[in-house]
Amino acid sequence: MKKIILTTLLALGIVGCKTTEPLYYYGEYNSAVYSYFKSEDVSLEAQITVLQQAIEQAAAQDKDIAPGIHAHLGMLYFESGNGDRGTLHFEQEKALFPESAQYIDFLLNASNAKGV
Numbered sequence: 113m114k115k116i117i118l119t120t121l122l123a124l125g126i127v128g129c130k131t132t133e134p135l136y137y138y139g140e141y142n143s144a145v146y147s148y149f150k151s152e153d154v155s156l157e158a159q160i161t162v163l164q165q166a167i168e169q170a171a172a173q174d175k176d177i178a179p180g181i182h183a184h185l186g187m188l189y190f191e192s193g194n195g196d197r198g199t200l201h202f203e204q205e206k207a208l209f210p211e212s213a214q215y216i217d218f219l220l221n222a223s224n225a226k227g228v
Contacts, residue, residue, distance in 0.1 A: 137166070148184075159216065163181055166181060177195070183219075186201030190223050195223065
C-alpha cells in the first residue's frame with residue numbers, strides 16, 4: 113500500500129511540475145520598451161522593426177500577440193511622423209484588447225489635437 117501511495121505522490125509531483133505555455137507572444141517587446149525608455153542609441157526605425165518582427169513571428173507561430181505591442185508600435189509610428197500607420201496599429205490594439213479602447217482613444221485624440 114505504501115508503494116502505491118508513494119508512486120501516486122511521485123506521479124502527481126512530476127505532473128505538477130509541468131510548466132504552462134505563456135498566454136501571449138512577446139518576442140523582443142521588453143527589450144524594445146526598455147530601449148525606448150532608457151533613450152539608448154536605438155533608432156525609432158530599429159524599434160519599429162523589432163516590434164514588426166515580433167508581430168510576424170507571433171503570426172508564424174500561431175500565437176496571440178501580447179497586449180501593448182500594437183499600441184507601442186503605433187506610438188513609434190506617430191513619433192516617426194507616420195500617423196496613418198500609427199492609427200492602424202492603435203485600432204488593431206483596440207480590436208485585440210477592447211479593454212484598452214478608452215486609453216487608445218485618448219491617445220488618438222491627443223495625436224489628432226497635435227495634428228500628427
